[in-house]
Structures are given as C-alpha cells and as structure tokens.
Amino acid sequence: MKDIENPQGLSECPFRGTRIGGALGTAPQNEDWWPQRLPVDLLHQEQPVANPLRDENYKEAFSKIDYEQLKKDIKELLVSSKDWWPADYGNYGPQMIRMAWHSAGTYRIADGRGGASQAMQRFAPIGSWWDNGNIDKSRRLIWPIKKKYGAALSWADLIVLTGNCALEIMGFPTFGFGGGRRDAWEPDRGTYWGPEFWDGKYIDEIPKTTDHKGHPGEMVNNNLRWVGGPKDEYHDLENPLAATHSNLIYVNPEGPGGNMDPIDSARNIRESFKRMAMNDEETVALIAGGHAFGKSHGAVPADKIGAAPEAAPMHQQGFGWHNPVGSGNAEFTSTNGIEGSWTPNPTQWDNDYLTNLFKFEWKQTKSPAGAGQWTPVDPDAPKTPDAHLDKHEDLMMMTSDIALKMDPEYRKVCEKFMNDFDYFTEAFSKAWYKLTHRDMGPKDRYLGPEVPEEDMIWQDPVPVRDYELIDAVDIAALKKVILDSGLSVSALVNAAWSAASVYRHSDKRGGANGARIALDPQNNWDLNRPAELNQVLNTLKGIQSDFASKLPGNKQVSLADLVVLGGCAAVEKAAKDAGFDVEVPFTPGRTDATPEQTDVESFDWLKPVSDGFKNYHNDKVGYKIPAERIFLDRAHLLNLSAPEWTVLTGGLRVLEQNFDHSKHGVFTERPGQLTNDFFQVLTSMDYEWKPQNYEETLFNINDRATGSTKYTATRCDLVFGSNAQLRNLAEVYAADDAQERFVNDFIKAWDKVMMLDRYDVKDE
CATH class of the missing domain: 1.10.420.10 (Peroxidase, domain 2)
Structure with a gap:
C-alpha cells in the first residue's frame, strides 16, 4: 500500500530493514550497493551444474537425427495454423523468418557477442526487447518439434533451421545450413547492450555519463545510443553497440527517433x-x-x-x-x-x-x-x-x-x-x-548434410593439412633449435601469446591457427611489438625452411605451429630457470592461411582497444569505464576462469609481456623466469601504493622503510590486490608453498589459450 513515507508502495525487508521493490520485492544486489564493484563472477557463467544436458554428446546426437524427416516435420508445421495464434495468410513462414533473423541479428563484429549460437532469445533482456514482440509465440509454436527431437536438437539450431525451412516453403533456395549450436541455460549477464528501456517508448532525454570516479563524461543519448551531441548532430554509435536504439535489433523502422527521415x-x-x-x-x-x-x-x-x-x-x-x-x-x-x-x-x-x-x-x-x-x-x-x-x-x-x-x-x-x-x-x-552462421566460428564446428563445400571469407578459413604431422622426436629437436637461435624468452612468448590471445570465444574467431600473426593487419598492430615480432617470425621461417629439408617423406611443420611451439619452449626455459623442469603441452596440426583467405577489414575488428594482459591501453579511444573492467572483458572473451586470468597475468608480467617493454607490473628482480614474484610483491605489506595521477591510472610501489619507488604499476596490475575476489586468488599464488602450483597452473592456462581455436581436434 502506498503511504506518505513510502509513496511507491515498496515493501520493507523484514530481516535487514532495507526497502525492496519489484514485482514481488527484490533485495538490493551487490551492484546496487557497490556500483563500481568489478564483477569477476562474470567469468564463471555457464556453470556445468546449470546444464541438464551436460552429459550429452550433442555432436553425436545431432548426427543420428533423420535430417530429411526433421525438415519435413518443420515444413508441415509451418502450414498448420493454430487457433491460439493464427498464421498470417495460413503460413507461419514469415514470422519464423523474423524469429531466426532476430535471433542471429544481435551479432556484432566489435566483440563478437550476440548471434544465434546459444539461443539467448529465450532469456532476458533479449527475449523481452520491444523489437522481439510476439516472438515468444513463434518459439512456442515450434515447441512440438523441439519436444519430439529433445536433446538431439538444440533450440539454437532449431530456430535457425526453422527460418531456412520457412524460406524454402515460399520458393526461396537457401545456401545451406550448419548445425552445432549449443544452448545456453542461463541469461547472459556479461554483454553490454546499452541502456535498457522496457516500455518500448523512444526516450529522447540525453543524460550525462560519468567516468569511473563519478566525474561528468560525454553526452550519450540513451535512446538512440549515439555519442557526441544533440540528436541532429550524431557523431558515432556508442562502442561496441550495433543496434541504434534500445530494445531494437537494428534500427527504428520509423527512422531515427521516429523522425521518418x-x-x-x-x-x-x-x-x-x-x-x-x-x-x-x-x-x-x-x-x-x-x-x-x-x-x-x-x-x-x-x-x-x-x-x-x-x-x-x-x-x-x-x-x-x-x-x-x-x-x-x-x-x-x-x-x-x-x-x-x-x-x-x-x-x-x-x-x-x-x-x-x-x-x-x-x-x-x-x-x-x-x-x-x-x-x-x-x-x-x-x-x-x-x-x-x-x-x-x-x-x-x-x-x-x-x-x-x-x-x-x-x-x-x-x-x-x-x-x-x-x-x-x-x-x-x-x-x-x-547472418545465421556468422557467430559459429570455423567450419569444423558445423554439423549436418547441408553444410556447403564452399569456404566463405567471413569464416576465416585455413588450408586443409595435406602433409604428415611432426612427432615427439621432431618437436624436441625443433625446441632445441628455437632456443639456440638467440631469440629471447620474452620475444618468443610475445609471438605465441599475440597469435593465440586474439581469439574470441564469443564468435570463435581469432587464435593461432592460420598464422595470421604474420599477415596484415595483425602483423602490424602496435600492441604486438611488431619489430620484435617480425624478427621472431623471420627466424622461425628460416628454421621452418631448414627443418623441412631434413624431414623425411611428406612430413612438414607450419609457421603457425612453430609460433606456438616457440612460445611453449620459452615457457619451459623460463620455468627451468626458476628451478622447475616441466614440459609444456604442444599439439601440432595448425596450417598457414594466405592473404587471400583473410578479410583484413573484418580481422582488424579483433584488435583490442585495451588489453590488460599486455598493459595496453589506446589513449586515442575515449573510455567511460576503467581499464580493469575492459581487462575483465578480455578474460571473458578468452573463456578464462578467474584463477586462470589471475595466474596468466602474474606469469606474463614476470615474462615481460608489456606491449611497450615498460616495467609496469614487472614485480621481480629476475625477469624472464617463471616465478610467483608478481604475487609476492603485490600482497606484501613492505610496500605502499601511491597514484601518479589524479585519474589513478599509474602508480608507484614504494618501499615503506625508505620511501623510494621500487616498482611501477597500472590499474590492470593492482586490481589483483584491490579486488576482494582476485586478491584471495593472488594470495594463493603468493604463499611460500605456491611456486610449483603457480608454474603448473600457468602452464595449464597457457595451453588452454594456445588451443582455444583448435576445433579440428576438440569437440565443442
């Protein structure tokens, strides 16, 4: 009931005395109390326990479907009108095209998020966007198909295939279909879709944004999502958004703001x-x-x-x-x-x-x-x-x-x-x-009899291997040649990490396979230390040529494999120099893409505007959120857990991976060795941390006893000490008994990143 003291009729929490609101009353969340909190828990979405089909082999189950019968079932349903939601013109085809389009149309190239791959249309916020009005009916109409095929057919695949069938029954020849999409089982909490307005109205207010310290920032139109000025002087669409209006998939069909221009x-x-x-x-x-x-x-x-x-x-x-x-x-x-x-x-x-x-x-x-x-x-x-x-x-x-x-x-x-x-x-x-396959990644992930033979450039194709793989003896010999070449540990690690870490789990693009690290545009990105990188690549090409002349039969090694192998050899050396004789896993089989197989404009979108792993931050880009929040996003795109993110950062720092060779975060007296020194310094009370500037983007690490500056750091270094969740992880690796655990965990996380794009040998 509304009253003078409680005009909105909000409930009172009987346990904490806090006021709660919502349909039935919901307590304030961490984000409400601490809006600047770094949401590290985003790295732990898609928990296996949330998936009731986690024990199912989807690839195997999909392959057993009678595919022609499945399409026949769908097409028969499309022309069988139901009284509870009658079909326009007696044909559900058009509304199913809309369903599939709107499922796939959320994809955006800037960060690879969105798209049809997980059927996120089933959850908020996407499922409740104004532009998706009545698509809930479309999904309910095809429930009989989902019910019949069960776990063998994901919602994500069914939605897109139904769109294809809809086109076909109306006389349109589709190009093909690839299955293999896996359903999500919880809403996506990590993707920024822009400000949400739930009533479907187009709001023309232009509130001011703030930076991470609460100071006024640029003007942003929350409805039209354009950064820069009044709505008749738009400058640019807010990054990384692709839809121009809240609640819409693309644009307002009436024109910007409904202006009909x-x-x-x-x-x-x-x-x-x-x-x-x-x-x-x-x-x-x-x-x-x-x-x-x-x-x-x-x-x-x-x-x-x-x-x-x-x-x-x-x-x-x-x-x-x-x-x-x-x-x-x-x-x-x-x-x-x-x-x-x-x-x-x-x-x-x-x-x-x-x-x-x-x-x-x-x-x-x-x-x-x-x-x-x-x-x-x-x-x-x-x-x-x-x-x-x-x-x-x-x-x-x-x-x-x-x-x-x-x-x-x-x-x-x-x-x-x-x-x-x-x-x-x-x-x-x-x-x-x-449109319907852009976010699926390599064709190795496609399933079914209608996968086209033709490779499309937007699929980032790599050549099919037509030679015999190197074996364990060859790998050991190559490691020795690489380490004897004069290339530094830091340079070899940089080449391998730069190649592999461009991967995005969102749309399965990027990664070391294809050796696009040697091609435009990736080869010239400033964060990859291009001069040093090309020295490494030229040396590895020489090793590749020399080794090929000594290999028997049809055995070869690709540049892509050599780049990763060089990084693995360097990590082994760094661990050995720190006192640990370990072997870093290596799986050969990568091939080398050509410039003709690489869409330069499309690939340039993979370049990070900020990358905390390398302490890289492009100051020419206007930022409204702190660097550590973008760093978290990079970890999320690499599909890392919080412990993996933490251990990789600590290891990369002591291996001197800063893009500009700066010493920020290099908390060690023995750089190039795989030690836990980063975490020991970060958690030590022998030091105090002093901002170098008002924005708190750079810091001095001062010796408490003398006051002298011992190290320097960025926000992407100190977040592992300031954030409660990350600090607890840092303390695990800083302990006196943690050095061996640190080395082993780093190697596991390193191998995971090196293998992220190897869909030719893994089932995902």
Missing part, C-alpha cells in the same frame, strides 16, 4: 549493419529479401499492450505482450506498431518489393497504432491481401525501406538487384547464410 535512416542502417559485419550489398539483400515475405503488425497502440515476457504475470506462463483488443491476435496483432505488407504476394519469393519501392511514389501516413509508415501515392498501385480477412489493403513501406531508394549507394545496389533477379536471389541466399 529516409536519409537519416540510411545513415543508421549503414552503421548498424556494418557493425553487424554486413557491407552495403549484403545489407540491401537482407532488407529487400526479408521484406519480400509477410507483413508488419500495428493494429493496436503500444500503450494498450501488456508487459514483456519477463515482467508478465505468472498465469501467462512465459507469454508477454498481452493484447486485450479483440481476439488479441490475427487481425488485432501488434508488434512494432507498423501495419501492412510490402508485396502483393507475401508468401512467395519474388522481386515485387524492389519493383514496387521504385515504381511508385510514397507518402507518409500513420498505422492504426499511430506509427509512422508510407503508402503509395498512386491509387491504382497493387493491393495486398489481408492476412486474415477477406479484403485487400494498400501496400506499406517503412522509413527504413524508403531509405534504400533515397541513399545513392543503396539505390545502386537495388537497381542491380532489380535488373538481375537471379543475382539478387544468390546475394540474399549468401547474406542470410552469413
């Missing part, structure tokens, strides 16, 4: 689709191809629609967006608020979308829900059948459609597609394949 819309489309790894031709192909089917729904205003699934009452059992008008579905359906179809034949693949877009002039109008849309000026323009009633309606275009006609570059692509329907069909087919 096609030119502004085109700018938003280009930036958004570029951030989702699509060029202009792919962008037009996806929009024009997708809008060849189905309709948009806007029969009822947004303020009449109920809460999203995550906030819906229990009796709705996972359904959201309750519509109280009429039957609540069929002709009364509302999703994004725009009403109508783009073509006269909404369940047939044809070129009518582009033909009508360019043949007719279009005028602004409003949908029944009040959303801005466009209708033909010519009263004799073709009509489209109503999806449920025995009548015809005017065609509809969105502002984002008119943008393709108004933007000069998009217009050229449209005209090419109009003049060559076969080319358009092929372009949409390949773009759809890329």
Whole structure:
C-alpha cells in the first residue's frame, strides 16, 4: 500500500530493514550497493551444474537425427495454423523468418557477442526487447518439434533451421545450413547492450555519463545510443553497440527517433549493419529479401499492450505482450506498431518489393497504432491481401525501406538487384547464410548434410593439412633449435601469446591457427611489438625452411605451429630457470592461411582497444569505464576462469609481456623466469601504493622503510590486490608453498589459450 513515507508502495525487508521493490520485492544486489564493484563472477557463467544436458554428446546426437524427416516435420508445421495464434495468410513462414533473423541479428563484429549460437532469445533482456514482440509465440509454436527431437536438437539450431525451412516453403533456395549450436541455460549477464528501456517508448532525454570516479563524461543519448551531441548532430554509435536504439535489433523502422527521415535512416542502417559485419550489398539483400515475405503488425497502440515476457504475470506462463483488443491476435496483432505488407504476394519469393519501392511514389501516413509508415501515392498501385480477412489493403513501406531508394549507394545496389533477379536471389541466399552462421566460428564446428563445400571469407578459413604431422622426436629437436637461435624468452612468448590471445570465444574467431600473426593487419598492430615480432617470425621461417629439408617423406611443420611451439619452449626455459623442469603441452596440426583467405577489414575488428594482459591501453579511444573492467572483458572473451586470468597475468608480467617493454607490473628482480614474484610483491605489506595521477591510472610501489619507488604499476596490475575476489586468488599464488602450483597452473592456462581455436581436434 502506498503511504506518505513510502509513496511507491515498496515493501520493507523484514530481516535487514532495507526497502525492496519489484514485482514481488527484490533485495538490493551487490551492484546496487557497490556500483563500481568489478564483477569477476562474470567469468564463471555457464556453470556445468546449470546444464541438464551436460552429459550429452550433442555432436553425436545431432548426427543420428533423420535430417530429411526433421525438415519435413518443420515444413508441415509451418502450414498448420493454430487457433491460439493464427498464421498470417495460413503460413507461419514469415514470422519464423523474423524469429531466426532476430535471433542471429544481435551479432556484432566489435566483440563478437550476440548471434544465434546459444539461443539467448529465450532469456532476458533479449527475449523481452520491444523489437522481439510476439516472438515468444513463434518459439512456442515450434515447441512440438523441439519436444519430439529433445536433446538431439538444440533450440539454437532449431530456430535457425526453422527460418531456412520457412524460406524454402515460399520458393526461396537457401545456401545451406550448419548445425552445432549449443544452448545456453542461463541469461547472459556479461554483454553490454546499452541502456535498457522496457516500455518500448523512444526516450529522447540525453543524460550525462560519468567516468569511473563519478566525474561528468560525454553526452550519450540513451535512446538512440549515439555519442557526441544533440540528436541532429550524431557523431558515432556508442562502442561496441550495433543496434541504434534500445530494445531494437537494428534500427527504428520509423527512422531515427521516429523522425521518418529516409536519409537519416540510411545513415543508421549503414552503421548498424556494418557493425553487424554486413557491407552495403549484403545489407540491401537482407532488407529487400526479408521484406519480400509477410507483413508488419500495428493494429493496436503500444500503450494498450501488456508487459514483456519477463515482467508478465505468472498465469501467462512465459507469454508477454498481452493484447486485450479483440481476439488479441490475427487481425488485432501488434508488434512494432507498423501495419501492412510490402508485396502483393507475401508468401512467395519474388522481386515485387524492389519493383514496387521504385515504381511508385510514397507518402507518409500513420498505422492504426499511430506509427509512422508510407503508402503509395498512386491509387491504382497493387493491393495486398489481408492476412486474415477477406479484403485487400494498400501496400506499406517503412522509413527504413524508403531509405534504400533515397541513399545513392543503396539505390545502386537495388537497381542491380532489380535488373538481375537471379543475382539478387544468390546475394540474399549468401547474406542470410552469413547472418545465421556468422557467430559459429570455423567450419569444423558445423554439423549436418547441408553444410556447403564452399569456404566463405567471413569464416576465416585455413588450408586443409595435406602433409604428415611432426612427432615427439621432431618437436624436441625443433625446441632445441628455437632456443639456440638467440631469440629471447620474452620475444618468443610475445609471438605465441599475440597469435593465440586474439581469439574470441564469443564468435570463435581469432587464435593461432592460420598464422595470421604474420599477415596484415595483425602483423602490424602496435600492441604486438611488431619489430620484435617480425624478427621472431623471420627466424622461425628460416628454421621452418631448414627443418623441412631434413624431414623425411611428406612430413612438414607450419609457421603457425612453430609460433606456438616457440612460445611453449620459452615457457619451459623460463620455468627451468626458476628451478622447475616441466614440459609444456604442444599439439601440432595448425596450417598457414594466405592473404587471400583473410578479410583484413573484418580481422582488424579483433584488435583490442585495451588489453590488460599486455598493459595496453589506446589513449586515442575515449573510455567511460576503467581499464580493469575492459581487462575483465578480455578474460571473458578468452573463456578464462578467474584463477586462470589471475595466474596468466602474474606469469606474463614476470615474462615481460608489456606491449611497450615498460616495467609496469614487472614485480621481480629476475625477469624472464617463471616465478610467483608478481604475487609476492603485490600482497606484501613492505610496500605502499601511491597514484601518479589524479585519474589513478599509474602508480608507484614504494618501499615503506625508505620511501623510494621500487616498482611501477597500472590499474590492470593492482586490481589483483584491490579486488576482494582476485586478491584471495593472488594470495594463493603468493604463499611460500605456491611456486610449483603457480608454474603448473600457468602452464595449464597457457595451453588452454594456445588451443582455444583448435576445433579440428576438440569437440565443442
């Protein structure tokens, strides 16, 4: 009950006397009490205990499915309308295309997050975004298929395959399908999607952001997500976001902020689709191809629609967006608020979308829900059948459609597609394949009979090995040659770490396989110490050539393998110099990619803007969060646990891996040896820590007795002493009995990173 002292009617916690709120009342969380807390627990998501299918071999189970029967089951379901959610035009195909598109369309190239691979559409926040309105019904409609095939068919694979089947039943030839996506079993707590507004309204306030100390930062429009200035002077889309509005997958179909300006819309489309790894031709192909089917729904205003699934009452059992008008579905359906179809034949693949877009002039109008849309000026323009009633309606275009006609570059692509329907069909087919598979990583992970033979450059292909692998004797001999070459431990470790640590577990891109560390653009990244790196690569190439002449038969060693082997040999030497005779695991089999197999522009997105492992921070980039938070993100992208993150950092510091050869964090008198000195100094009370600047980005480590500066450090060093969770881990490795544990744990974590991209030999 509301009262004067409690105007919002919040509950009082009976145990701690704290005020709680929410649907049934939820206590303040750590993030509420300590908003600057470093959420190290993000590294421990996807716990095996959360997965009820953890003992299942998905690859084996999927291979046993009668694939043709599966597709037949899906296609039969798509034309079997259900009374509780009637199919538009008697065909669920269009809404299933939307379901698959919106599942895959969250992918973004900046950090590889999003996409269809884990079916995150089933959880908040994605499942409750306004743009995903009524997709909850689409997933419930295909539940009978999931129920039949059970653990052998993930939701993630089913969603994408259903989209493919939907296209096929409407006459469109798909390019292919690869299974192998594994479902998540808990919401993604680590991905930053931008500020969330849950009511679906477009809020035009532009609040100020703050830096990590609470000082005012740049202006950010929380609705439009553009950094820089007022909404008519946008500068850039906030990194790493790809969607231009809160609650949307791509852009506002009514135009930025609903302003119905096609030119502004085109700018938003280009930036958004570029951030989702699509060029202009792919962008037009996806929009024009997708809008060849189905309709948009806007029969009822947004303020009449109920809460999203995550906030819906229990009796709705996972359904959201309750519509109280009429039957609540069929002709009364509302999703994004725009009403109508783009073509006269909404369940047939044809070129009518582009033909009508360019043949007719279009005028602004409003949908029944009040959303801005466009209708033909010519009263004799073709009509489209109503999806449920025995009548015809005017065609509809969105502002984002008119943008393709108004933007000069998009217009050229449209005209090419109009003049060559076969080319358009092929372009949409390949773009759809890329959209729905972009986040899956190497083709080694693809399953099923419809995986295309053709390698696409966005898959970062590597050559198939056509030679015999080196054996243990060869490996031992190569290690000796490498260590006798005069290359330093630090230089060898840098080359191997730089090659492997670019991997992203989000979209399975990067890694040492392919030896792209020797190619543009990775070869020239400043954080890889390029001059030193190329000295190492040239030496290893000489060893490769010399060794090849001595190897019997068809046995060879790739540069990619030599780079990793050199790092492993260096770690062994560093451990031996510290008093431990150990062997670092090494698995050969990598091959060397060519420049023609490398998309330079796409690969350049893999370069970190900040990398705490190397104490690298690009000061030309404006940051709104502290370096250690980005460092945590790097560890997350490498799929590291908190102990692995901790032990790797301590080891890399004493092995002198700072990108600029600085001494920040090199807390040792014996650099190049694999010791636990970093942790011993970090946890010692013989020192005190003094900031060098107001922002607390650099620090002096001073001897308490003399006051002299002994070491220097960055935030990415001292976070392992300041954060409670990380300090407890640092203390484990700082203990007097911990040196051997430290060496062994470092080697295990090192091997994990070296093997992250080896999907040719591991089942993930």
